[in-house]
Amino acid sequence: MEELVAKTELEREAARLERELQDLEALLAEERERLSALSPMPVYWRQVRCGKACGGCPHGPYPYLKVKRDGRWRWQYLGKGWQPPEGFARPRAFRKALALYHALLKRKEELLERLERAKEVLRGWEARGFIWGVGAPERP
Numbered sequence: 001m002e003e004l005v006a007k008t009e010l011e012r013e014a015a016r017l018e019r020e021l022q023d024l025e026a027l028l029a030e031e032r033e034r035l036s037a038l039s040p041m042p043v044y045w046r047q048v049r050c051g052k053a054c055g056g057c058p059h060g061p062y063p064y065l066k067v068k069r070d071g072r073w074r075w076q077y078l079g080k081g082w083q084p085p086e087g088f089a090r091p092r093a094f095r096k097a098l099a100l101y102h103a104l105l106k107r108k109e110e111l112l113e114r115l116e117r118a119k120e121v122l123r124g125w126e127a128r129g130f131i132w133g134v135g136a137p138e139r140p
């Protein structure tokens with residue numbers, strides 16, 4: 001019985017994390033619009049793979065500008081070490097919004113990780129036939 005309570009609690013936790021992620025996605029979309037509005041050039045939002053087996057790929061989306069350098073189009077990341085190109089009337093407002101956006105992205109990755117862990121434990125319990133009352137589950 002105690003195991004059943006633990007499973008229900010974990011399912012509730014997973015549902016709560018999913019709701020929080022949905023809210024966060026909405027907030028991130030709003031912030032992307034705000035950042036785009038602050039930029040005099042079109043901002044491109046790109047998902048990025050980090051190249052490690054991190055389990056959370058792709059990351060982002062992160063903001064980029066398309067700039068022509070030496071006659072070729074290149075992606076310019078709007079992030080660390082970024083100097084606002086000419087035309088950014090409010091670079092400080094942009095930087096501030098960008099910092100907030102990155103903080104939200106970080107929170108999203110944390111939530112995704114926790115949700116994945118909760119789901120893994122639930123899957124493990126079900127695979128061992130726990131829902132039929134066979135076998136004792138491990139504590140998460």
Ligand SMILES: [Zn+2]
Pocket residue numbers: 049050051052053054055056057058059
């Ligand atoms: Zn990654």
